[in-house]
Amino acid sequence: MPRDPLDSIAKIESFIISIPRDTPYLGPLREGEFINEKGYLIRNGNRSIYPSSDLSVIIKVTAESGKVGWGETYGIAAPEAVKAIIDNLLAPTLIGKPVGQPAVMFEDMYDMMRVRGFFGGYYVDAIAGIDIALWDLFGKCTNLSISELLGGRRHHTLPAYVSGLPRATLQERCDMAQDWVAKGYRAIKFAAAVSDDGIVTEMAALREAVGPGVDLMVDLHWKFEASEAIRLIRRLEEHNLYFAEAPCQPEDIEGQARVARGIGVPLALGEEWRTVYEVRPRLTAATCGIIQPEIGHTGITSFQQIGHMAQAFHIKIIPHASISVGIFMAASLQATAALQRVPYHEYQHSIFDRNLRFVTGDMACAEGHYTIPTGPGLGVEPTEELFQYVVAE
Structure with a gap:
């Protein structure tokens, strides 16, 4: 495998974060709304499910040099699903890949499951979190902001x-x-x-x-x-x-x-x-x-x-x-x-x-x-x- 002069990926980790909050997202509970045993509630006004805490999934990408890139993805419902996709499917395929190619790696991760119909949902959420971490790592290796x-x-x-x-x-x-x-x-x-x-x-x-x-x-x-x-x-x-x-x-x-x-x-x-x-x-x-x-x-x-x-x-x-x-x-x-x-x-x-x-x-x-x-x-x-x-x- 060709080596990138910037660095190569050594390790990818994911973490589910749950931060308690006093008032649920969108405000106090209305009549008939309640927090279930798994910590979720359904808003009567739009029939959508929300967590009672701030839920998220954080991704840490470590390069061989020791530099670290951080990412985060949408994890407000069943973040365990996103974490499993990252840990079991996506992360193992990126080890050893060059740091300076986040867009290429995004496309490669997307292609891995597109024939099975996974062009959205949790699978692409998982890619999104890794992608952010890869861009962050690329910026740190080049000393440039992502905007640059x-x-x-x-x-x-x-x-x-x-x-x-x-x-x-x-x-x-x-x-x-x-x-x-x-x-x-x-x-x-x-x-x-x-x-x-x-x-x-x-x-x-x-x-x-x-x-x-x-x-x-x-x-x-x-x-x-x-x-x-x-x-x-x-x-x-x-x-x-x-x-x-x-x-x-x-x-x-x-x-x-x-x-x-x-x-x-x-x-x-x-x-x-x-x-x-x-x-x-x-x-x-x-x-x-x-x-x-x-x-x-x-x-x-x-x-x-x-x-x-x-x-x-x-x-x-x-x-x-x-x-x-x-x-x-x-x-x-x-x-x-x-x-x-x-x-x-x-x-x-x-x-x-x-x-x-x-x-x-x-x-x-x-x-x-x-x-x-x-x-x-x-x-x-x-x-x-x-x-x-x-x-x-």
Whole structure:
């Protein structure tokens, strides 16, 4: 096997992380919602399952030189499945491979299972986590940031939109929105799944609370049939809606296209898409005006492919941010900084702020903007404190 002058991969390890939280993601439990014996809950508003703790999977790639790259993947449901794929299928095939070829290794890992239909789901999530670690390691070997490795940093900060208002009542959510505006944020997204007083009522109340100068978005959580969604979004437009996210079931390409044609604001889609093979038919069908890639699903290699494809369709990119201990958030900021047409990046404040202590570096979010971490690779590394939350096998 040809040896890369930079270094070669010696070891790959994965760790499941579970960080307890007092209030579940999206806010307090509603009537009929409960945490089951495995630590998960189902939200009545969108019938989706969530963990009661912050769950994630961390990947450590060690080179023969001793240099280390860190990755993280989407692990909020059954992270054991992702870990098994990494440990048993992917990691053994990469030992001895040259460090400086993360995109090649992404393609090789993807090809290993594509004939069995695994073009999405946990298999690609596992690839995504390793891919982030490989790019981080490559950056450390070259002393370049990931933004630089991807061709250059266009943005040194990124506007952040506040995602979610996890309070029990509408008045409390309006008060919380006003607090964020006072801190310098100019964009807020609310969640239809917990809009107990009605989605239109929530939108109207939030607009009154924050005034005309703040961009308001809504996440509709795949709740509606296309005609229902069009009628609802049209009513929200009266309150100057910035975008509507995920109105129809994600597999309903025709419904998404109908909604996009029938409304006067951009439709935002894509947090669940992992590769350009999922993105391309949806863009050619004109399903959205904003794409929301989630780097915990895509990794850096696929994230960039999706970002460049979106730019070819003249579509804006507003990356999604899920539960993260901070590693893939750094990756998302680094990769996003190398793209054009990025008006915002999602800011999961109830997760990002409290988990920032688990990474080193200067990554931050304040006064309406993300600070993109500086330094080689991701610009962050996990702290020792994080490993107190590793789930024992």
